[in-house]
Amino acid sequence: MKDGEGHISIYIELMDTSSLPTGWTVTALVNLFVFDQIRDKYYTVPAQYSFTTDYSLVRFSAVKLEWGITSFVELEVFNDSSNGYLVGDDCVFGADVFLIKQPINKVNVLWMKLYPKGNGKVAGNNISAYLCLDNLTLPSDTNIFVKFSIGVRNVVKSTIIKSTSTGKHHFDYLSPSVGRLHIYPNGNKMKDGEGHISIYIELMDTSSLPIGWTVTALVNLFVFDQIRGKYFTVPDYSAVRFSAVNLEWGITRFVELKVFNDSSNGYLVGDECVFGAEVFIIKQPINKVNVLSLSGEGANHLTRTHIWKIRSFSSLSLDFYESVKFTCGDFKWWIKLYPKGNGEGKGNSISAFLHLDECNLPSDTKVFVKFSIGVQNVVRSDIINSRAEHHFEDLSLGRGFRKLISLNKFEDLKNEILVDDVCIIQADVSIVGIVTTK
CATH class of the missing domain: 2.60.210.10 (Apoptosis, Tumor Necrosis Factor Receptor Associated Protein 2; Chain A)
Known part of the structure; x- marks a missing residue:
């Protein structure tokens, strides 16, 4: 029915939803796997557009109780005992599921941070500015969703020179300052992005995080369609794990240049465009493994x-x-x-x-x-x-x-x-x- 012939198909179904309110939705990170009994490893299909995690973001509802992968593993590969999936007529399938709980937002104190000589990769040739959250006033387990722009006022002309990137961010105790967007208008050629717009987000100001830190986040990069008032994104949220050695994540082939430059598509209007990012920090309980x-x-x-x-x-x-x-x-x-x-x-x-x-x-x-x-x-x-x-x-x-x-x-x-x-x-x-x- 879903073109899964010649493959093992695997799905997970949400059960016992009777206690959930009318109109409920449940958002989860899901990882489906089969166990390699010979090498003692798990085989899973990586989540699309996420090279740092195997989890897929899934939104369940009363009309969508099931999600899965139709062409999970080829039957020929699965039946070959040397691959370890089917050994002695035994196989082990499973799923990891992390439910994402979004807390009620509450307004707190925000402030700006300015680098007159630039910061990071643009130090020495730009002025850098960031919107920050005073985490001393932030209750635990609280996020604040903010849309913002930062600019320099031209007093004579009574105008504001603003960044072409509009920020959208969920602030919390792990991310009191905003990540920075990097946009390659002609593509990141070092990563085969020629002919496309390349867009990346870099995690900033991690000095307050402990040694060995990791931050798992749901990231959505977008460009705004100014004609239709909608956002273009590929394809939606991606689960990303940031660390001290992986501060940046993005999409090398975000949108084709010819599509972007065509004003009828609404992305580039009057030589102006709006790029942005949404970031949800996922707080997971600390697991201690001995x-x-x-x-x-x-x-x-x-x-x-x-x-x-x-x-x-x-x-x-x-x-x-x-x-x-x-x-x-x-x-x-x-x-x-x-x-x-x-x-x-x-x-x-x-x-x-x-x-x-x-x-x-x-x-x-x-x-x-x-x-x-x-x-x-x-x-x-x-x-x-x-x-x-x-x-x-x-x-x-x-x-x-x-x-x-x-x-x-x-x-x-x-x-x-x-x-x-x-x-x-x-x-x-x-x-x-x-x-x-x-």
Whole structure:
């Protein structure tokens, strides 16, 4: 229906909106992804016109409850197990969603900052001026939306020499001064912008921000259509992450020069034009991530070998069996065995999985484990096993092997594996690290 043939299509739907008021809208940053189980990485489609974040800005409403990507990943790529998306008939899709809450605005004290000899890239050849917010009078979690212009008055002619860029800005405690617009009227040729207007916004006056700061913002760059009274933008807001090494963001091919210079389009009228920017600072709660790497002699309790002796193995009739729980680190674990296989191993293999007891798992905690599960060959004193690595968490408590050993191979080695009809399953578990987010 949406031309997604030959691809995986993925969508997120907003649920349970009954408590929202009539005419509600919800604005969110959304990132859809599929997990690469081999490389332990996430594949996502970058948001259009945003090279600093993978999030897309989405506005949900009563008539638009769903959003997604129709051509998310090609089926051929997805089905190729070497890419890690589909491994052992398992795949992991997911979504990150950040809701954007816009607080009620309140008027506060504003002031101007002037550099008679210029500032930044124009130091020495221009006068620079900025509108600033006195953040001592700004309540926490408050934004002020301001449209403004700054100019120099010609007293004799009773006119004002104003910047051709009109500012529109959301001031808050992270952005008390305005970013500066950089406009290339003939295109930024260093970035292949020839034949276009290039426009960028630069974050200014970051001296009050802490070391290692980052500021995430929704940015909308525009040029004003003076005939129709509308703004042209491409395509709307982009999510941008600024930092000390990334103070500038923009669009190299913002609008074609021939379109801009055609006065009928309203962008250049009487040799005047109006460029501007809207900036919404996104305040996210501070997440503290503690990564504990565990190794050496002091971590012996983080490695455990568990032996499970299954008697009367030839008489087993249930689909699966579970071992007693054993301890490795501060967690309880057990083995789940399918004598006749599970999933793609059903009817042709023995399947086995390692499980973490969620009762012992603190919230917002992941346990990174290297493990193996095997069947002992008692006669030859060796093990037929498989190895894996996995982040165990509340949404992924089990991991293992659907084809631990084929039933044909097991039958061929039956006299060496089953002694007195006892099958010995061995699990070796090593906790490599624990990640806790608070």
